[in-house]
Amino acid sequence: MHKSLLSAAALALAVVAPLAHAHTEGDIILRAGAITVNPKADSSSVKVDQGPLAGANLGGKATMSSDTQLGLNFAYMITDHVGIELLAATPFEHDVKLKGTALSAANGKLGSLKHLPPTLSVVYYPLDSKSVFQPYVGAGINYTWIYDEHVGSSASAAGFDNFKAKNSWGMAFQIGADYMLTDNILINAQARYIDIDTRATVENNAVAPGTRAKVNVDVDPFVYMVGVGYKF
Structure with missing residues (x-):
């Protein structure tokens, strides 16, 4: 009798308390959290490309600071294992510094810039769709829009102005994992490398009329995000 009652109770709980299913075809997933862009910033030397000193190599290199903002992911599951994901964020701002150049006035903080890094990726979830733990890998394309470049006060006092940086297209790769707390709520962690x-x-x-210097920068950041999500 007791065994029958226990079996009946277990069956009732199984019916009433549904499993926290993970991602299935047609799901829409929204994730939000803190996202950090940590540039590697491997640069060429600084060279003068315009003006009477054109061709001069000033040496040195450029560096960029890290920044943390609000990150957003929007994902749509094409199948139980494959999804399309868009990464967005509030604008990142980075200080740009020059060091080791032959022109001492150029060393130090040159200025700052902002950028937005929308990234569209295809992601693959290898585990069964019923698993509450869902690791994934992904690859896609990134467009980095750079804007609001301006020189700092010290650089401006040394005669620097008209600081510009070109936008960028590149590949992006990621690993991550979702853990389903309920059928709709999840926690997420992810890491990316973006070209x-x-x-x-x-x-x-001030150095000479018409003087312009340039530097090529492989920003190539590692991007980290931790947050929560909701599955529709």
């Missing part, structure tokens, strides 16, 4: 290459230029008419 971002830009060319920055800055003018300095």
Whole structure:
């Protein structure tokens, strides 16, 4: 009798309390959290490309600071194992510094810039769709829109102005994992490598009229995000 009652109770709980199913075809997943862009910033030397000093190699290199913003993921599951995902974020802002150049006035903080890094990826989830733990890998394409470049106060006082940086197209790769807390709510962690290459230029008419220097920068950041999500 007791065994029958226990079996009946277990069956009732199984019916009433549904499993926290993970991702299945047609699901829409929204994730939000803190996202950090950590540039590697491997650059060429700084060279003068315009003006009477054109061709001069000033040496040195450029570096960029990290920044953390609000990250957003929008994903749509094409099948139980394959999805399309868009990465978005509030604008990142980075300080740009020059070091080791032959022109001492150029060393230090040159200025800052902002960028938006929308990235569209195809992601693959290898585990069964009923698993509450869902690791995944992905690859896609990134477009980095760079804007609001401006020189810092010290660089401006040294005669630098008209700081510009080119936008970038590149590949992006990611790994990540979702853990389903309920049928709709999840926690997420992810890491990405994004190929971002830009060319920055800055003018300095105080050195010589028409002088412009350039530097090629492989930003190539590692991008980390931790957050929560909701599955529709």
